[in-house]
Amino acid sequence: MTTKIRLTVAQALIKFLDNQYLEIDGQEHKFVEGIFTIFGHGNVVGLGQALEEDCGDLIVRQGRNEQGMAHAATAFAKQNLRQKIYACTSSIGPGAANMVTAAGTATANRIPLLLLPGDTFACRQPDPVLQQVEHPYNLNLTTNDAFKAVSKYWDRVSRPEQLMTAAINAMRVLTNPAKTGAVTIALPQDVQGEAYDYPAEFLAKRVHHFRRTPLSEDSLSRVVKLITQKKKPLLICGGGSKYSGAGTELKNFAETFNIPFAETQAGKSTVVFDHPLNLGGIGVTGNSAANKIASQADLIIGIGTRFMDFTTASKRLFQNPDVDFVALNICDFDAYKLDAVPLVADAKLGLISLLNALKSVNYKSTYTDEIEKVKAEWKQEVERLFKLEPATANFEPEIAGQLDKQLAEYSSKMDSNLTQTAVLGKLAEILADDAIVVGSSGSLPGDLQRLWRPKLENTYHMEYGYSCMGYEISGALGVKLAAPDQEVYALVGDGSYLMLHSELITSLQERAKINIILFDNIGFGCINNLQMSNGMGSFGTEFRYRNSRTGKLDGELLKIDFAASAAAYGAKTFKVHTLTDLESALAAAKQSSISTLIDIKVLPKTMTHGYQSWWRVGLAEVATKADIKTASTKLKTELERARQY
Structure with missing residues (x-):
C-alpha cells in the first residue's frame, strides 16, 4: 500500500522543493537552495505558514521589492551556471505583477527562475478580494495570467492534487537547458491551506539527471563538409558555452585549427581575455578586432548563442558575400537562426565531436598574422580609452x-x-x-x-x-x-x-x-x-x-x-x-x-562608441529636422547591407 502524508498544498510544495537534486557529470547537489519571500495576505498564512513550521534545509531570505528579489534569484542561478536556483514567492496583485519584469529577464536570458505568486480565491466566494483585478468577460483571469507571455511553463493549482503534476513539470523545465527560463505556478490563497493525502514518493528525494546531448552523425558529416570548404571561419562564444562548461573545449578547438573566437555578453569570461585567439566582444557593443574579423569571415560558427541583434549588428556585421553560418546549440530554436546549419547538441560534447572529425581530415584555417594585428590595434585603443x-x-x-x-x-x-x-x-x-x-x-x-x-x-x-x-x-x-x-x-x-x-x-x-x-x-x-x-x-x-x-x-x-x-x-x-x-x-x-x-x-558622452558596427532602430520617415531626415536615409542604406533572415 502506498504511504500517504496529509499536508496542506503549501506544506507539500515546500517539502517537494527541499528534496530536488541535480546530477551533472557524476556530481549531485541540491537544486533549490532556498526561497526569497515578500509576504502579503495572499501567501503569508499559506506558504508562509509552511515555511515557518518546517522549511527543511531551504534558506528563507527576505526581499524588499518583488522584482528585485527575483532578479537576485536569477543572478544566483546564472552565476551557478543554471545548476542551482532560488524560488520566489509574493502575494497576488502588485506583488505578483512586480515579478513579471524579472520573469521576462530570466526567460530572455534562458535562466531558470521559479515564481510562486499567490492568487485570488479558487472558490470565488469572497470575490472581489483586495488587490484582485476583475475581468467581467472572463472570471478565470487574474494578475498572474500576465506571466504567461514571459514564462516557459505556467500553471495554476486550483485543486490540491494538481500540485503534483504542476511541481514535476516545473522541474522538468527548470532543469532542461534547452527549455529553461521563468516557471510560474500560481497558488490561490485558499488552496494553499487546503489539505490532501500526498503520496510519500512525491515528497521523497528526486534527482534530475542532466544528460549532455551528443551531435548526430549526419549533422556532423554535413557541417564538416561545409567547414572544410572555408578558409577564414570565426567562432562566436555565447552563454551556452559558459553554462555547458565548454571553455577548455572551445580553447582546444580554436587552437587546433587556428580559428579566432569572439564573445557575446553572456559568453564573456568563458575563456580568459588574453588567450591569443580571443578577439573579445563582438557586434554593436563589440570591439574593432572582433568586428573586423567578423566582417571578413567566410564562416560563422555560433557556440551557444542566440544571435541577438547586438551580436550580429542587426544582421549587418557579416559582409563576406560567401559567408555561411553554423549554429551549435542545445536549443533547436536558436540553432536554426540566420538560416544556419543547425547542430542541436550540448556545446561541450559538440565541440569535442567536431574537433575529432576535423582533425581526421587535417583541416586548418588560412589565417596568418591577421588575428595578431587586429588584437594589437585594439590593445592600443584600450590603452587610449583608459x-x-x-x-x-x-x-x-x-x-x-x-x-x-x-x-x-x-x-x-x-x-x-x-x-x-x-x-x-x-x-x-x-x-x-x-x-x-x-x-x-x-x-x-x-x-x-x-x-x-x-x-x-x-x-x-x-x-x-x-x-x-x-x-x-x-x-x-x-x-x-x-x-x-x-x-x-x-x-x-x-x-x-x-x-x-x-x-x-x-x-x-x-x-x-x-x-x-x-x-x-x-x-x-x-x-x-x-x-x-x-x-x-x-x-x-x-x-x-x-x-x-x-x-x-x-x-x-x-x-x-x-x-x-x-x-x-x-x-x-x-x-x-x-x-x-x-x-x-x-x-x-x-x-x-x-x-x-x-x-x-562622470561626464556624459565619454563612453565608448561603435567600432565597425551598426544597430537598427526605428527612425521617423517624416520630420522637420534635417538631421533626422539624414539619419532615416542612412538607415535605408544600411538596411540594404543587412541579411533578411
Missing part, C-alpha cells in the same frame, strides 16, 4: 557639435572632469583578479564588453538578453550568494540606481557584502546618446528641473547625492570626483565588511 580626457575624446560626428556647452555645464555642476572609460581603466587596474563585475543596462554594458578583461573564468556577469534596468544591484546580491568568497561589484548608472536598488537593504541584512560602483552622469546617458546621434536634440533623457519660462524639462541639472542615500541605509559610502579619490575609495571599500557605494561623477 587614459581618456574630455579634450581628447573622439565623439561621434553627429553629436560633436552639440557637446561643448553640455560638457561645460556638467563639469561645473558635478565638479568633475572624469570620463567613463578612464574610470573603467582605474577599476581594471585595481580590482582583484577574482572580483566579479555585474552589469545590465545603459552605456556600461557596451564599455564593459569592449574594455573589461577577465583574468579568471566566470568573473563577468552581464544580463543583456533583456538589458533590464534595476538588475545590477539585485543581481550583485544574487552573485554574492553564489560566490560568497569573492568581491562583487555592481556597475550601475544613476538612472538604473534610481529605478531599483532595494536589495541593497537585503545585502546589509544578510551581511552579504556587495560593492556598488555608481556612474552618475545626471541622466539616461545611453539613450541621450542614441537620440542625439540620430538627429534629435537632448529631449527627456537628462535629469533637469522643469523650466518655469519654457514649461519644459530643460532647466538646471538635477544634482543628487547618491552616497547620502545609501549611507542612510547603513552602507559604507564614498564620493569620487578624481581618479585619486577613486583609488582611495576602492581600497577602503575592499576593507569594508559591509556593502559599499562609490558615487562617481
